[in-house]
Amino acid sequence: xxxxxxxxxxxxxxxxxxxxxxxxxxxxxxxxxxxxxxxxxxxxxxxxxxxxxxxxxxxxxxxxxxxxxxxxxxxxxxxxxxxxxxxxxxxxxxxxxxxxxxxxxxxxxxxxxxxxxxxxxxxxxxxxxxxxxxxxxxxxxxxxxxxxxxxxxxxxxxxxxxxxxxxxxxxxxxxxxxxxxxxxxxxxxxxxxxxxxxxxxxxxxxxxxxxxxxxxxxxxxxxxxxxxxxxxxxxxxxxxxxxxxxxxxxxxxxxxxxxxxxxxxxxxxxxxxxxxxxxxxxxxxxxx
Amino acid sequence: xxxxxxxxxxxxxxxxxxxxxxxxxxxxxxxxxxxxxxxxxxxxxxxxxxxxxxxxxxxxxxxxxxxxxxxxxxxxxxxxxxxxxxxxxxxxxxxxxxxxxxxxxxxxxxxxxxxxxxxxxxxxxxxxxxxxxxxxxxxxxxxxxxxxxxxxxxxxxxxxxxxxxxxxxxxxxxxxxxxxxxxxxxxxxxxxxxxxxxxxxxxxxxxxxxxxxxxxxxxxxxxxxxxxxxxxxxxxxxxxxxxxxxxxxxxxxxxxxxxxxxxxxxxxxxxxxxxxxxxxxxxxxxxxxxxxxxxxxxxxxxxxxxxxxxxxxxxxxxxxxxxxxxxxxxxxxxxxxxxxxxxxxxxxxxxxxxxxxxxxxxxxxx
Numbered sequence: 001x002x003x004x005x006x007x008x009x010x011x012x013x014x015x016x017x018x019x020x021x022x023x024x025x026x027x028x029x030x031x032x033x034x035x036x037x038x039x040x041x042x043x044x045x046x047x048x049x050x051x052x053x054x055x056x057x058x059x060x061x062x063x064x065x066x067x068x069x070x071x072x073x074x075x076x077x078x079x080x081x082x083x084x085x086x087x088x089x090x091x092x093x094x095x096x097x098x099x100x101x102x103x104x105x106x107x108x109x110x111x112x113x114x115x116x117x118x119x120x121x122x123x124x125x126x127x128x129x130x131x132x133x134x135x136x137x138x139x140x141x142x143x144x145x146x147x148x149x150x151x152x153x154x155x156x157x158x159x160x161x162x163x164x165x166x167x168x169x170x171x172x173x174x175x176x177x178x179x180x181x182x183x184x185x186x187x188x189x190x191x192x193x194x195x196x197x198x199x200x201x202x203x204x205x206x207x208x209x210x211x212x213x214x215x216x217x218x219x220x221x222x223x224x225x226x227x228x229x230x231x232x233x234x235x236x237x238x239x240x241x242x243x244x245x246x247x248x249x250x251x252x253x254x255x256x257x258x259x260x261x262x263x264x265x266x267x268x269x270x271x272x273x274x275x276x277x278x279x280x281x282x283x284x285x286x287x288x
Numbered sequence: 289x290x291x292x293x294x295x296x297x298x299x300x301x302x303x304x305x306x307x308x309x310x311x312x313x314x315x316x317x318x319x320x321x322x323x324x325x326x327x328x329x330x331x332x333x334x335x336x337x338x339x340x341x342x343x344x345x346x347x348x349x350x351x352x353x354x355x356x357x358x359x360x361x362x363x364x365x366x367x368x369x370x371x372x373x374x375x376x377x378x379x380x381x382x383x384x385x386x387x388x389x390x391x392x393x394x395x396x397x398x399x400x401x402x403x404x405x406x407x408x409x410x411x412x413x414x415x416x417x418x419x420x421x422x423x424x425x426x427x428x429x430x431x432x433x434x435x436x437x438x439x440x441x442x443x444x445x446x447x448x449x450x451x452x453x454x455x456x457x458x459x460x461x462x463x464x465x466x467x468x469x470x471x472x473x474x475x476x477x478x479x480x481x482x483x484x485x486x487x488x489x490x491x492x493x494x495x496x497x498x499x500x501x502x503x504x505x506x507x508x509x510x511x512x513x514x515x516x517x518x519x520x521x522x523x524x525x526x527x528x529x530x531x532x533x534x535x536x537x538x539x540x541x542x543x544x545x546x547x548x549x550x551x552x553x554x555x556x557x558x559x560x561x562x563x564x565x566x567x568x569x570x571x572x573x574x575x576x577x578x579x580x581x582x583x584x585x586x587x588x589x590x591x592x593x594x595x596x597x598x599x600x601x602x603x604x605x606x607x608x609x610x611x612x613x614x615x616x617x618x619x620x621x622x623x624x625x626x627x628x629x630x631x632x633x634x635x636x637x638x639x640x641x642x643x644x645x646x647x648x649x650x651x652x653x654x
């Protein structure tokens with residue numbers, strides 16, 4: 001009996017490793033290829049002798065990008081946009097999730113569902129109506145919204161707020177109701193309950209939402225392509241594609257380097273918050 | 289320190305009545321237990337006193353002031369919840385001092401009060417721990433400590449022991465009683481466990497179906513239940529209840545259970561019961577401890593009768609004997625040395641001086 005259990009467990013382990021290795025190879029090959037390519041000169045890339053080996057490693061691509069005014073502008077625009085979007089998202093989502101999960105008021109259930117449905121509409125359907133809205137706003141107020149990098153700070157929250165609100169409603173709802181009642185009796189107001197009880201207790205959820213908001217605003221491609229057209233108004237994803245591909249000339253070395261550097265900040269943030277993130281994703285799965 | 293008064297308090301959820309008009313006066317320093325089956329409105333009543341539920345109608349007074357529209361934080365109450373509701377991210381000390389910190393009580397004062405409460409509850413060495421590092425009994429103490437440090441007018445307990453195992457429950461019951469004897473704060477305690485109610489309360493409030501059935505000391509409820517519900521709810525094993533007839537002959541009353549078995553009503557009860565002679569729907573009530581094994585020395589009101597024993601349950605200090613009479617399963621508490629055997633005919637002794645007569649239609653004990 002116990003021998004067969006052990007055998008079963010071993011075969012389960014073996015299969016786990018087989019799949020883990022397969023998926024690790026599939027997912028890590030592109031970044032590895034990017035890294036190899038980023039160390040090559042254009043000549044070596046076009047020679048295409050052995051794509052998986054670097055014969056004459058060089059850091060030229062890195063130095064070219066890191067001294068390029070345009071690339072640094074993309075980087076700065078991206079950073080500012082992402083940080084501000086995270087701040088705006090949290091400022092809206094946290095109170096929204098708190099009230100939708102805790103305060104019963106007329107239409108709160110419908111609102112909560114509405115928040116989720118909003119998220120289900122893809123951005124590919126939204127960017128054309130958004131164009132119309134920008135034009136409308138410009139007609140009425142004279143404020144030009146197109147082709148400014150900062151407009152992304154207003155546009156991205158339309159993607160991040162619904163989703164972040166939705167997942168935080170889930171986290172807040174998993175906090176026992178007695179906890180806020182105890183705090184109310186202890187003398188806290190609703191705002192104090194939110195700040196001193198809910199945020200610390202639901203911290204994994206808040207961090208998961210933060211990472212999501214950051215990733216979306218850092219990596220989104222469609223809206224930046226659609227709404228910013230001149231080089232100085234671009235953020236990283238759109239900027240790399242627009243400036244490093246000139247006509248039909250692909251500067252592969254720099255494209256790969258730029259993409260790698262661009263992927264670095266989310267990677268660093270993930271690494272630091274990974275434990276919280278995983279705790280957040282599995283919170284409520286077991287009884288604490 | 290304060291008295292709590294409920295005047296015709298009603299609570300309806302979307303027209304569904306949970307509490308249907310209750311009046312209750314709780315004296316200063318009194319320990320009152322609300323007890324009843326689930327859904328009887330006891331927790332709703334407690335939450336209305338706390339201010340966690342709006343009241344549909346009536347008035348609630350704490351310390352003489354109407355608090356209907358006063359938010360929980362301004363009612364000067366403290367509550368202990370069934371699941372303790374400790375703040376998981378705070379240490380025991382932070383949990384206990386949370387309310388005081390919100391009120392901007394000076395740090396020195398907070399330290400002193402937390403230390404004093406921790407001393408009363410024996411949790412001094414736990415002050416730096418987080419709730420998840422505590423056992424169930426310790427969490428229970430911390431929850432009580434959080435209530436004590438605030439030195440409120442009223443303590444509210446919502447089934448605080450039901451998450452503990454049986455042994456710890458009995459222990460914490462004693463602890464709660466000790467704490468109340470030390471701090472003497474007016475206490476309202478909700479439980480569905482009638483043993484908890486009896487052991488803790490100065491007065492017990494038995495609730496059923498959103499109404500109060502009876503208010504009284506544990507002794508009163510046990511020995512003079514006012515309604516059939518209280519008679520059946522208080523006491524374990526429950527009071528024996530069996531259909532009976534009340535016959536009058538030559539100025540004396542007899543309670544008839546079956547064709548063979550009838551008991552003379554004690555002379556002291558004759559006047560009280562006479563008007564009900566011949567009534568159709570009457571129940572005869574007698575607690576199991578008043579049905580015992582047959583004894584040589586009997587008083588005038590102890591009447592022997594013969595039954596067929598169905599089951600016996602030896603408990604050690606006593607043996608419960610179950611038998612069937614007039615369609616009802618009845619229980620007797622016998623001395624183990626009497627050695628009553630199952631499936632045998634045996635003679636038991638009913639002590640009629642403790643009998644109850646219940647009008648089934650009104651549900652009142654006569």
